[in-house]
Amino acid sequence: MGILLKNGKLLELETGELLPREILIEGKTIQKIAEQLDTTGHEVVDLGGGVIVPGFIDMHVHLRDPGLEYKETIETGTRAAAKGGFTTVACMPNTKPILDTPELMNYIYETAEKTGYCKVVPYAAITCGGRGEELTDMQALKEAGAVGFTDDGVGVQVAGMMRTAMERAKELGLPIVIHAEDESLSGKGCMNEGEVSKRLGLPGIPGVAESVHVARDALLAELTGAHLHVCHISDASAVDAVRWAKRRGIRVTAEVTPHHLLLTDEGIDGTDANWKVNPPLRTENDRKACLEGLLDGTIDMIATDHAPHSVEEKQRAFQVAPFGFVGLETVFPLLYTELVAKSQQMTLQQLVHKMAVAPAEVFDLPGGRVAEGGVADLTVLNLEEERIIDPNDFASKGRNTPFAGWKAKGWPVLTVCEGRITHSRP
Ligand SMILES: NC(=O)N[C@@H](CC(=O)O)C(=O)O
Ligand SMILES: [Zn+2]
Ligand SMILES: [Zn+2]
Numbered sequence: 001m002g003i004l005l006k007n008g009k010l011l012e013l014e015t016g017e018l019l020p021r022e023i024l025i026e027g028k029t030i031q032k033i034a035e036q037l038d039t040t041g042h043e044v045v046d047l048g049g050g051v052i053v054p055g056f057i058d059m060h061v062h063l064r065d066p067g068l069e070y071k072e073t074i075e076t077g078t079r080a081a082a083k084g085g086f087t088t089v090a091c092m093p094n095t096k097p098i099l100d101t102p103e104l105m106n107y108i109y110e111t112a113e114k115t116g117y118c119k120v121v122p123y124a125a126i127t128c129g130g131r132g133e134e135l136t137d138m139q140a141l142k143e144a145g146a147v148g149f150t151d152d153g154v155g156v157q158v159a160g161m162m163r164t165a166m167e168r169a170k171e172l173g174l175p176i177v178i179h180a181e182d183e184s185l186s187g188k189g190c191m192n193e194g195e196v197s198k199r200l201g202l203p204g205i206p207g208v209a210e211s212v213h214v215a216r217d218a219l220l221a222e223l224t225g226a227h228l229h230v231c232h233i234s235d236a237s238a239v240d241a242v243r244w245a246k247r248r249g250i251r252v253t254a255e256v257t258p259h260h261l262l263l264t265d266e267g268i269d270g271t272d273a274n275w276k277v278n279p280p281l282r283t284e285n286d287r288k289a290c291l292e293g294l295l296d297g298t299i300d301m302i303a304t305d306h307a308p309h310s311v312e313e314k315q316r317a318f319q320v321a322p323f324g325f326v327g328l329e330t331v332f333p334l335l336y337t338e339l340v341a342k343s344q345q346m347t348l349q350q351l352v353h354k355m356a357v358a359p360a361e362v363f364d365l366p367g368g369r370v371a372e373g374g375v376a377d378l379t380v381l382n383l384e385e386e387r388i389i390d391p392n393d394f395a396s397k398g399r400n401t402p403f404a405g406w407k408a409k410g411w412p413v414l415t416v417c418e419g420r421i422t423h424s425r426p
Pocket of ligand 1: 062094152153154179276277278279305307308322323324325
């Protein structure tokens with residue numbers, strides 16, 4: 001007996017057409033896609049006219065497990081992912097301890113298998129403890145299933161260390177994923193350096209703290225032949241550096257977050273740490289450059305940088321509260337509403353491409369398409385349903401979002417991961 005999805009419209013990714021299609025799922029596989037299928041012996045799920053797309057893939061998620069379970073666990077974080085339409089997430093190694101051993105890779109895979117609502121692929125740290133002093137055993141970490149290497153949360157400060165990391169990553173065929181931040185430039189900043197930080201009298205983080213690392217690491221990627229992936233790009237000159245590197249034939253890819261596409265530092269009043277994130281929200285010029293980069297192919301994909309913190313932590317003063325926003329449960333409705341429905345700056349198929357197809361291609365992961373014989377990772381969206389974002393509704397333990405109270409439409413109503421229904425809402 002399989003699961004038969006009826007009364008749905010399949011998004012044709014090339015043309016954007018919505019085709020009336022029924023889908024039969026057996027085991028972990030999409031067995032058949034046709035205009036009409038025989039229901040005999042199958043569990044029928046009525047999609048109520050919803051739009052079927054490939055399950056979303058988020059290459060930048062902080063699951064906080066092990067060690068920081070008061071912020072999030074693999075169970076709550078993946079439940080939030082499933083609710084947001086995700087079937088795969090890549091988790092960041094800035095946990096406690098840092099994910100820098102094969103044993104910790106195993107812990108992630110085993111816990112996700114037991115308690116997870118989506119697939120979890122872990123990144124391993126570049127340096128032991130993320131301290132930037134000594135490289136991890138990258139080969140052993142690859143053998144244990146690392147999907148790439150990153151010290152996200154901090155930048156690798158020493159260029160020579162990054163060069164050696166890239167040489168090893170190149171040999172292993174895995175990407176180096178950078179949190180681009182030169183600490184000698186970012187210092188103790190808590191928001192973007194500019195007009196707004198000056199007005200508020202808060203210490204700033206200049207855009208060049210990001211772009212000098214992007215440019216440096218692009219040149220190191222050229223030297224070593226490694227694949228460089230740039231996390232959460234936020235600065236106009238950093239987007240330009242990626243564009244330049246791509247033109248030069250350097251193997252570089254990049255991601256942008258929903259908040260850097262939709263918000264600027266103008267929204268910060270210096271009292272609410274739910275507006276504090278790293279890299280910081282920047283200027284309208286930077287925001288536009290990120291959107292332009294996404295549309296012209298400079299930026300390959302959207303990633304949320306889901307970074308849950310406790311309510312208590314985010315109630316601290318702006319200068320001392322931790323950086324980070326949650327994002328998994330709101331990313332699609334926010335971007336669909338703001339960039340597709342309201343302003344037509346993107347098409348639905350472009351958005352789905354950036355959230356599912358591109359991450360699967362760039363990181364060579366299963367999924368990213370809805371096709372016969374392929375893995376049954378898919379999401380059904382109700383593009384009409386409008387709701388107000390209320391952090392109290394989140395499955396994540398995190399409530400830290402600057403988007404509370406925003407009205408958005410396009411909510412995921414069904415998520416299927418490897419043939420299993422991981423999220424379903426009437
Ligand atoms: N993005 C953030 O503001 N915070 C992240 C770290 C990171 O992604 O650099 C976190 O781990 O909380
Ligand atoms: Zn980061
Ligand atoms: Zn991050």
